[in-house]
Amino acid sequence: MTVEGLAYTSRDTYARWTRDVIRYADTDRQGHVNNAVFSTFLETGRVDILYNPEMPLAPEGAAWVIARLALDFRAELRWPGAVDIGTAVKKVGNSSVTLVQGLFDGDVCAATAETVIVLMDEATRKSRPFPDYTRNTLMSLACHAAAT
Amino acid sequence: MPKDNTDGLNATRRETYVRWNRDLVRYGDTDRQGHVNNAVFSAFLDTGRVPLFFDPDRPLAPEGTTFVVAGLTIDFRAEITWPGQVDIGTAIKRIGNSSVTVIQGLFTGDICAAVAETTVVLIDNATRRPLPFPQSTRDGLAAMSYRPTGRSQG
Numbered sequence: 001m002t003v004e005g006l007a008y009t010s011r012d013t014y015a016r017w018t019r020d021v022i023r024y025a026d027t028d029r030q031g032h033v034n035n036a037v038f039s040t041f042l043e044t045g046r047v048d049i050l051y052n053p054e055m056p057l058a059p060e061g062a063a064w065v066i067a068r069l070a071l072d073f074r075a076e077l078r079w080p081g082a083v084d085i086g087t088a089v090k091k092v093g094n095s096s097v098t099l100v101q102g103l104f105d106g107d108v109c110a111a112t113a114e115t116v117i118v119l120m121d122e123a124t125r126k127s128r129p130f131p132d133y134t135r136n137t138l139m140s141l142a143c144h145a146a147a148t
Numbered sequence: 149m150p151k152d153n154t155d156g157l158n159a160t161r162r163e164t165y166v167r168w169n170r171d172l173v174r175y176g177d178t179d180r181q182g183h184v185n186n187a188v189f190s191a192f193l194d195t196g197r198v199p200l201f202f203d204p205d206r207p208l209a210p211e212g213t214t215f216v217v218a219g220l221t222i223d224f225r226a227e228i229t230w231p232g233q234v235d236i237g238t239a240i241k242r243i244g245n246s247s248v249t250v251i252q253g254l255f256t257g258d259i260c261a262a263v264a265e266t267t268v269v270l271i272d273n274a275t276r277r278p279l280p281f282p283q284s285t286r287d288g289l290a291a292m293s294y295r296p297t298g299r300s301q302g
Contacts, residue, residue, distance in 0.1 A: 073217055
């Protein structure tokens with residue numbers, strides 16, 4: 001499954017929302033939120049899907065690992081404030097899934113990102129095919145393609 | 149990106165990099181999976197870039213300007229675990245008008261744990277808009293260009 005025609009900077013694209021509060025300690029000497037913290041915000045959005053106790057996705061003995069992150073910085077984030085993290089599934093493979101994410105400060109899209117996440121066997125540390133329920137749940141979180 | 153060998157760039161090899169920094173892996177860098185959390189990789193990359201861009205002995209950003217990150221792509225290749233340290237190799241891949249592409253590798257011993265490309269832009273502190281590089285900045289960046297290593301090993 002792959003979704004085409006995505007508008008990453010539009011809130012409408014995302015299926016799931018998580019909110020994080022910007023900490024004072026997230027800022028650096030340039031007065032804005034440090035770039036590495038953007039990765040943490042993205043993780044806040046991802047774990048809300050991947051490790052949600054009410055909707056377990058990883059089978060017993062398996063865990064999610066990140067294989068790739070591509071992050072486009074579009075605007076600065078500043079303290080004080082909160083960041084809305086939109087997350088959705090773009091592509092479901094055999095043992096890996098591509099997620100798209102947007103970080104929003106009100107109407108401003110501060111960053112967009114794509115991550116490739118792999119289901120890994122915790123004993124062998126090798127990738128492991130998705131069971132059906134994992135695949136089905138991921139598909140239910142597919143991003144909403146923009147009308148053309 | 150690691151396969152970008154057309155110009156002799158082998159991001160997974162130590163010989164590619166011209167600047168080196170070392171960071172200690174902190175216990176608090178690990179997550180419940182027992183390895184260093186992925187967001188910490190971004191912080192390690194920062195550790196490598198900052199001495200290059202904000203070296204007080206060789207300032208690259210003119211008065212009233214600063215460097216910001218516009219894009220970051222990380223390929224995660226191996227886990228990093230505590231205790232240990234990480235060697236961060238950094239070099240310049242491409243110099244544009246007001247932006248520069250930085251190539252980096254994170255190494256634990258002989259293992260390349262990640263390679264990354266970062267786009268860094270020079271901006272005006274007041275307007276927050278991009279500024280063309282002065283010649284001194286351009287020359288300073290060019291002096292840190294990556295070392296071509298010929299054919300890919302992989």
